[in-house]
Amino acid sequence: MLRATNIDSLSRGTFDVLVLGGGINGAVAAAALAGRGAKVALIDRGDFAGFTSQESSNLAWGGIKYMESLEFRLVRKLCRSRNRLLRSYPSSVQEIRFYAAHERGFRHGLFKLFLGTWLYWIIGSFFTKLPRLLSRRTIAREEPIINVDGCDGGFEYSDAYLVDNDARFVWGFVRAALDRGALAANYVESLGARREGGAWVARARDVLSGRELSIRARVIVNACGPFADAHNALTGQRTRHRHIFSKGIHLIVDRLTSSRRVLTFFADDGRPFFVIPMGNRTCIGTTDTPVEVPETHVTPEDRRFVLSNINKRLNLPRPLTEADVIAERCGVRPLAVQDGSGTDDWMLLSRKHAVEVDREQAHVSIFGGKLTDCLNVGEEICEVVQALGVALPRPAARWYGEPGEDERRAFFEEARQLGLDARTQPRSSEALSARLWRRYGAQALGLLEEIRRDPRMADPLIDGAEDLRCEVAYAARHEMITKLEDFLRRRTKIALLVRRDELSTSPGLREACRILFGEAAEPKLEEYFQEHGARQPAEGKAPLTAQPLR
Template identity: 55%
Template sequence: MALRDTNIDRLRDGMVDVAIVGGGINGAVTAASLAGRGASVALIDRADFGSETSQESSNLVWGGFKYLENYELPLVYKLCESRNRLMKAYPDNVAELSFLAALDDSSPYPPWFAALGATAYWGIGKFRTRPPKLHSAEAIKKTEPVIDTDGVRGGIEYRDAYLRDNDARFVFGFVRSAIEAGAAVANYVDLVDAQRSDGHWQLGLADLESGERLELKARTIVNAAGPYVDGLNSAWGVTTEHRIVYSKGIHLIVPRLTTTEHQRVLAFFDDSGRLFYVIPMGIRSVIGTTDTRTDDPRAGVTDDDRAFLLDQINKRLDLPKPLTTDDVIAERCGVRPLVVPNSGGDRTDVDWTSLSRKHEIEVDRARSVISIFGGKLTDCLNVGEEVADAVEDLGLPLEKDTGTWYGEPTSETRDVFYRQARLMRLDDLRVRPDVEPLSDRLWRRYGRRAFAMLEAIRSDPSMGEDIFGGTDYLRVELYLAASTEMVTRLEDFMRRRSKIEQVVPNADLGDTEGLREVCDILFGDEAEAKLNEFLAGPYGQPGPGQSVAAPSAAHTSDVRSD
């Protein structure tokens, strides 16, 4: 954890232009934007980066097709623009994806009308994806035989995009950009108190790993606490025009339900008329999401949530046998912070079912606090740019935005990497037909850092060996994670830097030789304590419908990025 220790040293008794509280997508992209434009920045999170709402998304990068229902055309246009920017900036990480919507009696729209909407959506997105299609029930059955087309009137196929890896890893990409631009960044650091005096903020921080008390001064605070933004503002005496209400969305991860030769999302309207999806994740499928009103920012998956989703998907797919909780490998539960006017009253006075995932940014000039309300992964670049504008408006000059704080390396750099990978026959290290080439995976995950991995494998072939069964993580990746990805607890790697915990049953994440080597590489002398901490937590326990079984390497081969 040397990288984290170095950053803790920089926070201790430091002075920065901007302190950002919250390391989800909003905080991470803000840190990258500001540091990339010359500001001195500190980013802290009381847990790991992207460890709450930002790790519970559908892994989709989309323009908000469903927001057309409420005629939110400006928002849809803005989100489509954001999607197009991300697809251009991250060609290896954000890929176009087909959505096949089967419309039955629960659908509020006939197929022809939905096709008109899909065509309008394509136009709003400036025709940057393949055109939509109108399908008959027979064509839907031919395209995806798993769909039960009894009662299906027809459907549409349109295009959006998705993250090839997981959402939390995408968030960490911005954290890495911030670090490389000079930001002081640390996870598991709690904001204990904050006082403003003499034109700056005096922040009391607690390192939750060591227990040490830290002091940090900042000219400006960015409140990027997601579901907790209102609570922090209240503690700081900041009054805003907006506030947050909560919507809970869950996903269930099960064995792959759709054809594996094509990456395609299936879309359905549930019995209440709301959209839900079957989303590919390697040879797993992700079912969701739901949309449930909640007052608890830490809400979890309930038995009723699980039963509802399983019932809805069993009604719409022609499966050999109905899905049960025994088929659920992992679950995701995200509490979305939705933006509403701060007009008084309690949080039940809002028609939250019509709320979109827009964002609002407010500035308290007197207290020099910038608050970010709402937002989503698709809109992240806009958030980073708008917060930078707000910082400049508060009197802190920034360098010109050249766009270098986001995106993948140049195509020329990519070509050099692939040429070197071919010369050393990197892809020959993997011969299984069900996994993508190593060169593709390493470049997408690590960009320029993948060059050092080639050299490490060239010098020591054991660095190119799989570790922890067949999870498709090389030994060299673990060493890189240990030195550059601020993995502080085992869960950080298993759940967020990778998605192993999401696609491998908990029963197979037990105390194995491979997992012990993972801990040894990541944590050194602390390996035993970190392993025990992990096994004592929820990720070391049986998942829904699972019982503790002997670890099986056969299951772990299911981990794929694409």
């Protein structure tokens, strides 16, 4: 297995850089450094993108809300980053319209906010479609699901979103790092590190087996996200920056509207509140609650807040209740603050990142950040590591982006000859060829070859999800699936689309587990449902477990 081979190799030789943490910051750091020719190791104590980076709103936006606090330089930077993502990942990051209803009496008037969208468009280099002012009548005609009572109009503007899920996008950077020679392993925990003989020696532990190992590297990059402060304490690093945390949650329900727009409101507390398309589902949120620790969960109050706000603002056949919730997302935003800055008020903090360098010890810490800004983080880490004396043999190499047009044309021509799109499921949100290209790029040609040899490889396995048998087989070989949750929640978004009680009785899930884990399939199934629980199944269906949802 790829993971076992990589773990065996982590203790051999000295790496140029050891990256700790496989969220978005760590993944882009590893991809950028490996792409530029550095010898890189990447470890995470959980799965890649297994914490904050799997709990986002799936938006790659330029930070329009930071205009209220007059952070125009940050907005400019984020808009340029958004535009670069749109150019570099046209299949994965796409423009989407934000459709905002404005309530009378809101702290900013409608026309002021509309002018703000024009300024946002200008700051964003005119890269997206023009903003548009909306009357109540227009909203009622175009989006009848919106309750216009108490509304004096609205506006529409553009930003971007991830067509797939955030964790899958992060995995793409991990895969890119691996393809360029990096060693990466999930479920390997750093126990701290010390300087020895001009290099770092990190103690690490395989979380699954308990095996301990040492990893030598000239430079350490702490990309542990919300846990960066704790790891700095392990290595004796004293930094000017630290984190405070804000919790955000989303609820996933059946699709509420067929339009491909993000419906935008201002919740009762004045914060932006979204109804985001997610294929055949809708994602509602988010909250913004200060918390003391990174580990969080969805509370009854959180659910009531989201459901209450959405029921007030939409015309639904009946109010949404907890019974309508298919899945939940809950995570913290690690907000970077600087000691002595007096800016601990989380309501005033942006998601901008900070990179702090200890040049004497060759240690780098990344604080804060967001998905939109990820390419900037990768470039900045390359500059910092090079300044610390690590040679980058390919300093101008492009380390991000989708494959070139020739590869794209070759794939779609092969897919056309194979008649692939005729196999697209009736309820699918896109053609099968488009989805395979977005998720696998040039590697999708290998999937076409498997389908050509055995047409059954194009069959979806799990009701309610679009993932094919050949995709499960590919994940088993190449995507370092260690636990069932890695597959259901991060390499795919099945756990966000299919209710747990349906999963617990799914024959397709059992078959997927046999492909992924072989003889260990049943224990992996039991482990997943014991950890995450399952609702009671429909009458006559036997559950895998009888655990309640947590």
